[in-house]
Every structure is written in C-alpha cells, then in structure tokens.
C-alpha cells in the first residue's frame with residue numbers, strides 16, 4: 001500500500017486537509033501515436049505508488065493475456081482502460097485523470113489526438129499550465145512534434161517538458177539526447193514558450209520518470225516527476241475583469257430568476273454594477289448564490305448563480321460583465337488562429353456554427369490571412385485549410401458576439417467551429433482581435449441573423465429531445 005492509501009485508512013481528515021492545501025498543476029501529454037503516452041502516465045502512477053494492488057494484479061494478468069510486452073507488464077493497460085480499445089489497439093477513452101503526490105495535485109488531460117486541443121481551446125477553465133511533449137529517441141523531432149508545440153504555444157501554455165522517451169532503444173546515448181535537444185530548441189526559438197526543459201526517459205523501464213536512472217550519469221536535471229512537482233506556474237497574464245458567460249437561466253418560480261455559469265475571469269460581489277452583453281442593459285448584483293448558500297464574493301472558475309436587482313432580459317449565451325471593468329468587444333467579426341481538425345477542408349465563405357463562450361451563431365471564415373507551415377513557421381497564402389493545418393483567419397458571424405482576445409481571457413477568447421451537417425467539431429480557434437466585416441455591414445442584429453440564431457437554438461433542442469431526427473433546415477428567403 002502507498003503512503004497516501006495508508007493515510008486514507010488511518011486518518012481520512014488529515015488526508016483531506018493535506019489535499020486542500022496543495023496546489024494544482026494541469027498538464028497535457030502530446031506525442032505521436034506509439035511514442036508512449038499511455039506507458040508514461042502508467043509509469044508515473046505506478047512508481048509514485050498511486051495504483052492499488054488489486055488493479056496491478058489485473059494489469060499483470062492482462063499483459064500476459066494480450067502479450068503486449070515481452071517481460072515487463074504493460075503499464076499502458078492501466079491507462080487505456082477499456083477492453084474494446086485494447087482489442088482494436090486504439091485509444092478511445094477521453095478523460096481527465098486526477099492524481100496527487102505529497103507535493104502537488106495533478107490533472108492530466110488525457111485524450112486522443114485532437115480531442116485534447118479542442119477541449120483545451122473550447123473551455124478556458126480546463127486549459128493546461130504545462131505540456132509534456134514526448135519524442136521517440138529513435139526518430140527525434142517530427143512534424144507532429146512541431147505541430148503540437150506550436151498549438152501548445154498558441155494555447156498560451158508557458159511551460160513545456162520535452163520527454164525524450166525510449167532512451168533504452170538508443171543505449172541511453174547522451175549524444176543522441178543532445179542532438180534532439182538542439183533540433184527542438186532551434187525550432188522552438190520561433191515559438192512563445194519561455195520555459196522548456198528536457199528529460200531523457202524510458203517510460204517502459206522506468207528511467208528518470210519517478211526514479212533517477214543509473215543509465216544516464218550524464219544527466220542531472222531531475223526526473224520528470226520532480227520537474228512536474230516543482231515547476232512554478234505563473235497564471236498572472238490573465239485579465240482581471242469580471243466575465244460570466246450565462247450557461248443557463250434558472251426560473252423555478254415567478255419570484256426567482258438566476259443566471260448560472262462558471263466565472264471565466266475576475267471577481268464579483270453583491271452591489272456591483274453589471275452590464276449584460278450584447279444588449280448593453282445594466283443592473284446591480286443582488287446576490288451570489290452557490291451550492292453552499294449565498295456568498296460575499298465569487299472568483300474565476302467558480303460555478304455560481306447571480307440574481308440581479310432589475311428584471312432585465314438576459315438569455316443563455318449572453319455575457320455578464322462588471323460595469324467598471326475593461327469591457328470586451330461586441331462585434332460580428334474577429335481575427336483568430338484556427339486549428340483545423342476535419343477531413344473536409346475549411347472553405348472560405350462556407351457556413352459553419354461558431355460556438356463561443358456558450359453562444360452558438362452562424363458564421364464563416366471570410367478570409368485566410370496566412371497559413372503557417374509548422375516545419376518552417378513560414379506564413380503562406382491559402383484558399384482553404386486542410387486537416388491539421390493552422391492559419392490566421394477572419395471570422396464573420398451573423399449576430400453580434402461578445403469576446404476578449406484569447407491572450408487576455410481564455411474562456412471568452414476561444415471558440416469552436418462546428419460543421420452544420422455532421423455536427424462534428426471541425427476546428428478550434430483563439431481570437432487575436434476584433435475585425436471589420438468585409439461587406440461593411442453594421443453590427444445590428446438583422447432579421448436573417450435572428451432567424452438563424454433561432455434555427456441554431458431549435459436544432460439544439462431537436463438534438464436533445466429527438467436525437468434520432470437529423471438537423472432541421474428551415475427554408476428561408478434570399479440573403
């Protein structure tokens with residue numbers, strides 16, 4: 001049994017207290033298929049003694065049954081928990097994994113491929129502090145390594161741990177490690193990542209993951225776990241202005257109307273003057289209601305319900321801000337970096353659903369300013385964007401949306417692009433600034449925009465209550 005499970009058994013209150021006071025590090029692991037993500041996470045948990053014995057016995061049995069590794073038991077089985085995916089050999093589980101050591105709590109965004117970026121871009125609250133980028137020591141820096149690193153920098157992640165894995169397959173060669181480190185640094189110089197560290201590891205054999213390796217006497221930079229436990233995370237770049245995207249309007253009876261959501265930035269207190277956007281209607285906070293009762297203040301990442309002094313009209317997808325704070329943009333066009341994740345290319349002028357801070361509107365990319373070649377970081381012209389490509393674009397939407405630059409506020413500066421017909425998340429984006437509409441249209445909510453907003457809402461209801469129906473296309477007049 002581990003130290004942690006001893007403590008749980010002997011003194012549960014001491015265990016909980018210890019956890020309350022530890023700070024939290026959220027990280028993602030990035031790598032090519034088979035670079036060893038699952039094995040690494042399994043190794044982190046196993047060597048930190050965070051796995052219970054019965055679970056371990058089951059993995060040993062499975063390793064023999066599926067014959068996944070020769071002698072060692074397969075730690076990837078610990079993470080790739082689903083029977084079906086083992087049999088198909090693919091990772092289908094999408095989950096946040098929680099673990100903690102004596103020093104810190106950790107959340108790993110452990111999702112396959114694109115899913116992790118979509119989630120991180122679409123939900124400011126889940127954005128990670130750090131990325132572990134895995135490189136197979138045999139293959140070195142690949143296009144995928146460069147792409148992941150670029151996306152990590154766009155996500156605003158300031159700390160990167162480059163784990164050069166499978167060092168056992170290159171005889172723990174210092175020269176090979178230094179070669180990969182130099183290649184990575186040369187490319188990463190063009191990216192905005194201030195803190196990059198390198199660790200030579202073998203996730204399979206356990207070298208430098210939790211325990212220091214005898215095979216790398218030339219390395220003294222600390223194990224991966226020691227770095228995860230000690231990296232100092234700065235979260236101060238974010239905007240200090242109140243932002244509450246309204247996720248739900250709670251009206252249990254005529255006397256109560258509460259606006260529910262998770263605070264994306266800043267803080268609020270009863271008596272504060274607030275503005276609802278995009279309408280611009282003003283009121284005052286009457287109370288902050290939470291699960292634990294009324295509160296005197298509330299901060300970023302808390303889920304709250306606000307009640308106001310006046311009966312002003314606020315709906316789902318609106319943003320409540322504090323009157324004295326820096327105001328967000330209210331506009332129908334913005335510039336943004338978009339990462340495309342769909343087999344069918346992003347086409348200029350094609351209509352998509354744009355979902356931003358809980359609000360869905362119709363919109364399109366009106367211009368691709370440039371596409372970025374992730375191998376050279378060169379900016380090239382492009383008429384469309386293929387799978388995995390990244391570009392700076394202008395997005396135009398049919399109704400005013402409220403947003404901040406992503407660098408100021410992740411929750412109100414990121415959006416996803418949804419394909420209208422398949423309903424798949426086709427892309428994810430980070431706003432750089434408000435932009436002008438190409439057609440010189442004013443930002444008034446015109447009739448067509450209202451109509452389309454209605455169509456989006458209607459289809460959301462259809463999906464919820466009649467999932468076997470397809471999307472409804474409502475016939476409409478010419479533009």
Ligand SMILES: Nc1nc2c(ncn2[C@@H]2O[C@H](COP(=O)(O)OP(=O)(O)OP(=O)(O)O)[C@@H](O)[C@H]2O)c(=O)[nH]1
Nearest residue numbers: 033034035036037038039076091165166202203204
């Ligand atoms: N020799 C050696 N093999 C390793 C090491 N780490 C992982 N492997 C092996 O590499 C293969 C892929 O490992 P996984 O952990 O499943 O890789 P992954 O990146 O999670 O792959 P996906 O889940 O498919 O994305 C497995 O056969 C592992 O046993 C290592 O340090 N050394």
